[in-house]
Amino acid sequence: MQFFQSIKPFKTPTRVDTEWKRKVAQTMINNLDESKLAKSICSQFRARLNNSHESFSTSLRQLEQKHSGRLEKTEEQRMKVRKVYAPRLARLALESTSLRDMVLYGMPKLEREIGRGQYGVVYSCRSWGGVTHCAVKSVVPPDDKHWNDLAMEFHYTRSIAEHDRIVALIGSVIDHGYGGMGCSPAVLLLMERMQRDLHTAIKANMELPERLQVALDVAEGVRYLHSLGLVHRDIKLKNVLLDKHDRGKITDLGFCKPEAMMSGSIVGTPIHMAPELFSGKYDNSVDTYAFGILLWYVCAGHVKLPQAFEQCANKDHLWTSVKKGVRPERLRPQFDDASWNLMKSCWAGEPCERPLLGEVQSKLQDIYTKAKVKRDAEGGGPTQQNHTCRSDTL
Structure with missing residues (x-):
């Protein structure tokens, strides 16, 4: 007991309170170098931005790997719709509609030539399908491409509602005997006469x-x-x-x-x-x-x-x-x-x-x-x- 009493007591520890925290913080701020602080902050921002960019790039690469095949497949399908399916459907519509018009109204009687273009001749027609004074545009498509183009023209002209500023398409007939035996069939598009x-x-x-x-x-x-x-x-x-x-x-x-x-x-x-x-x-x-x-x-x-x-x-x-x-x-x-x-x-x-x-x-x-x-x-x-x-x- 005497031994412990002879020993000098330890120094009273510092009391950690609000005042102490304020003094320590103030001392730290006073001892900081402004340029070093700015560099440190910029370095931290740069590191965070680099990490974010790398994460974003990684995510984009993952998305690209996942969807690139799907995009290519979608583009292929889009091209097929535009170059294969749409012309094929239009051609079937042209052939079926022409057959119906042929059954209902017969073959139009071609009269005098009134016009000529790169791929066809335009004739006058006195009456067809209950319409008088028609114009008949006869086209002999030389190949499948021109058949498709003609079919698409027929499709869009036929699908447009009647309008005062668009020449109306009345009907169509495919003439398999146009120009004599052995010749390619001709598509006859009957339009209002101008x-x-x-x-x-x-x-x-x-x-x-x-x-x-x-x-x-x-x-x-x-x-x-x-x-x-x-x-x-x-x-x-x-x-x-x-x-x-x-x-x-x-x-x-x-x-x-x-x-x-x-x-x-x-x-x-x-x-x-x-x-x-x-x-x-x-x-x-x-x-x-x-x-x-x-x-x-x-x-x-x-x-x-x-x-x-x-x-x-x-x-x-x-x-x-x-x-x-x-x-x-x-x-x-x-x-x-x-x-x-x-x-x-x-x-x-x-x-x-x-x-x-x-x-x-x-x-x-x-x-x-x-x-x-x-x-x-x-x-x-x-x-x-x-x-x-x-x-x-x-």
């Missing part, structure tokens, strides 16, 4: 207000196709037909496709083809571009090639020039500022810079109204020649 095409009308000196009215009709028709998700891809003068009142309707849906099923194929008439068509990635604005070129002819009042295109030696030279930004020239006094600015905006190089067709219609309506008022003020009117001097009806 008077002439816009190309012929312009050559016959159709007046400006009437030409602008037809351009308005074309814009309305293309808008209707776009509202159905379809892209025409071949808007041009000869694919616009006029009725007896000189109102325009769009025809020839051979290149028409749903925007979702377009494969990026290069189709169309060279001078009307937008530059992005050559890249294989495009949308329905290619129709706006083609409409701009068509409007150039409408306002010019003739069907001669624009000088910029006439100087091109061949199609490849033309396409190269278009991709470089070459466009039709401005003609004076035919083009006022409003019409020139409208056609320029339609054929803009960048698709996103082209106006929507609703905006085009609005501006074109103003141009049409001014042209009509100007002619009326000058005491003019549609010439008698425009109503009597017509080519063979279509």
Whole structure:
């Protein structure tokens, strides 16, 4: 006991309370170096970011490995739908519908030739299927590809609801004896009969207000196709037909496709083809571009090639020039500022810079109204020649 009493007591331990914690923290803060603290914090952030990035990359690789096969399979199926199943179904529909029309109405009687295209001839027909004054487009597909294209044209034309600005398809018949024995069968597409095409009308000196009215009709028709998700891809003068009142309707849906099923194929008439068509990635604005070129002819009042295109030696030279930004020239006094600015905006190089067709219609309506008022003020009117001097009806 005495031994323990002789020993000096230990130093009283420090009391850990709030005040002590505050002093220790303050001392630590006072002894810290600002640059070292900043480097330490940055180093910790960097390490955390690297770890997060590595984890994200690992997850992406795992997802890619898991789904890449599925994506390839889905793309293969999509291509089959577009290139195999859809044309096959359309061809079966063409053949079955043609057989039904043949049983119900018989073979149409082909009369005089009233038109000719790259793959077919158009004849007049007095009556068929209860409809008088028809036009019969006869096509002899040379191979399976053309059969498929024709079947798709039939499918889209047949599936479109009746519209004032689209040439109506009445029916179809497959003629296995067309052109004599041993020849390939011909598909006869029966359509409503029109008077002439816009190309012929312009050559016959159709007046400006009437030409602008037809351009308005074309814009309305293309808008209707776009509202159905379809892209025409071949808007041009000869694919616009006029009725007896000189109102325009769009025809020839051979290149028409749903925007979702377009494969990026290069189709169309060279001078009307937008530059992005050559890249294989495009949308329905290619129709706006083609409409701009068509409007150039409408306002010019003739069907001669624009000088910029006439100087091109061949199609490849033309396409190269278009991709470089070459466009039709401005003609004076035919083009006022409003019409020139409208056609320029339609054929803009960048698709996103082209106006929507609703905006085009609005501006074109103003141009049409001014042209009509100007002619009326000058005491003019549609010439008698425009109503009597017509080519063979279509």
